[in-house]
Amino acid sequence: MIRKQYIDMLGKKDIIFEIFGYANARRAEVGPDNVYDFSLGNPSVPAPPEVAAAVREITEGTDPLSLHGYSPAGGIPQVREAIAKDLNRRCGISYEGKHIFMTCGAAAALAHAMRAVTEPGAAILAFAPCFPEYAPYAEGAGCVLKTVPADTESFQINMEAAEKMLTPDVQAVILNSPNNPSGIVCSTQTVQALADLLERKSAEYGHRIWLISDEPYRELLFSGTDSPYIASYYADTITCYSFSKSLSLPGERIGYAAVNPAAENADLVISVMAQVSRTTGHNGAPALWQRVAARTCHLTADLSVYEKNKDILLAALREYGYHCVEPGGSFYMFPRALEEDAEAFCRRAMEMDLMLVPGDNFGCPGHFRIAYCVPTEKVLASLPVFKRLAESYGA
């Protein structure tokens, strides 16, 4: 037997990787200089030099038996404490080490959280536009993902639609700010309104609704952006984090889930996450990377290029006639496509060797994602192609 559920997933092609694959083929054909690939969210700035230094110092200065030994399910105690301390400095919550559960990236943190705070058959609510992989995580947890339609004017939350969809079967809500794909950061007003809604509905339904806050882009913030720390507004929040973007380490699979100390049964949630690990065969994040994260969690890679790229692209695209809500962070923007069918629009862009991702997979048709985690020269070189694309639509 080969499980049908997974064979069916194969049928639903991953359009992002398909475009990325096409980009690779074109790079081979016409040369990398002539391909403008904005398809993948892979950081374009190297890890800070302190990461390599930490790897060297830890490897040279630690007895290999203790360095590479098993770590407890939730992570190495000193690592959890170091991360809690750094997080408290940033966000003003009083996490202790025991509230931090080390994971293989934000993906594992999300998948763990969804299993821990729902019962099978529950609904999990997300806000479009959102990361397509939320659906398989929810499915793996035995739940169903429901997506609140986007407010395409602001890409803040469509609160009226959210209230309607927050039915009694919803046991958890996922928020992603700064957002993939829109780059929008939820304002204090939005977060407060969501917290109020969750409080109200939790009281109404007689069960706490959990907020799962997906924050891999938390440190990728542009100047002047209002960026509330989500867990400060709602007690029952699990914050899912990855060092993939802030330290440019996506392949090393290191991140954590932080359970708000104010949450109902915070300690139990952490214990339960260790049981989730036992059922997925994922017992702890890699030990060396835990130690590196503890030493470097106060740092970031040089993230300034992302804001620079955003400024250049946004100004140019608006000049060419594109409509785009200004991102407050991340390395994405999400303009309106120049025809209703964003897939057709992206196909036309592909013919110009400009690789963009249609918004349909993010639950928001009619838009396309630009992942501008590329060198600034590449952004500049792409502008005439964006212009030609707009002109082809008579814009």
Place this chain on the structure above:
Amino acid sequence: MIRKQYIDMLGKKDIIFEIFGYANARRAEVGPDNVYDFSLGNPSVPAPPEVAAAVREITEGTDPLSLHGYSPAGGIPQVREAIAKDLNRRCGISYEGKHIFMTCGAAAALAHAMRAVTEPGAAILAFAPCFPEYAPYAEGAGCVLKTVPADTESFQINMEAAEKMLTPDVQAVILNSPNNPSGIVCSTQTVQALADLLERKSAEYGHRIWLISDEPYRELLFSGTDSPYIASYYADTITCYSFSKSLSLPGERIGYAAVNPAAENADLVISVMAQVSRTTGHNGAPALWQRVAARTCHLTADLSVYEKNKDILLAALREYGYHCVEPGGSFYMFPRALEEDAEAFCRRAMEMDLMLVPGDNFGCPGHFRIAYCVPTEKVLASLPVFKRLAESYGA
């Protein structure tokens, strides 16, 4: 909500970690020299120096963006090829890179394999004594683990019981050789008999029964042991491996699942495993450790201490009146307890600061596990305690 399934798991205490915790407390009280801790399967020999050298060379010699970037779901292509090549040299099968799926250790490989080649509701068959965590992996896959009682005379497979329990609902069978906790290596005769049984039952039931071969101790073999490569005997075999024991890297979570090229739909199984990753949020093994594994997979730590410890312990224990089948590999042995209730026996040992694990959790009451992955001096120092324990039973 906090999921009941996991809260229930918390209720079933993990006796191994409980004993290990007690050992830690006693080390603080009476000094580490006076505690004889054989509870945990944590390697006692350091990683070979080539591992630290590989970490240094890879970190210094690779562009950080490409070093730490996302790897494809199944692993970095060159890593998969290097591992396939090394495996072919060892085992005489013609794996290609595409048959190797890199995972976070053998645990993840097992959990992936169980999900990939069963349908929810199926039974998975294991042979006692066996690793207690097979049950949560099976449960996570929506399956039920059934355990064939041990043949306590040889700890090879009780083939008659296996045939009876291999009912049509069984879609996969797990074999672990060298075995945790017995240290027994399945003989060629046993593996051939199991393969014949699986062929026969697959034909009878009209569906292929998968063999999941759990081989983290494959390289920990004692001299003169007959050690057939399992997949050579049965086409539909997924070999689950970890570098935890052979390279002493348990905390780094690096291993793989190798799908026999002769298996029905081998390529599809690999593609399906990538979908399993999507539902558990575990997208690829850590990139640095993949590269280190590719460079060092032909090596092992200096494993000779385990055989030396086995020889010393086995001779002494038999002299003191214990009955024990001689291990062929691993760093475990599994003698008969000196009273019927192995838990009571292990509690009495604990009172002498001798930490042993009762066999009940491994599905084999009346026995206890000794994890002799400790320095030889510790083994020697423990002998009078084993003797005193036997004498307390009038042995």
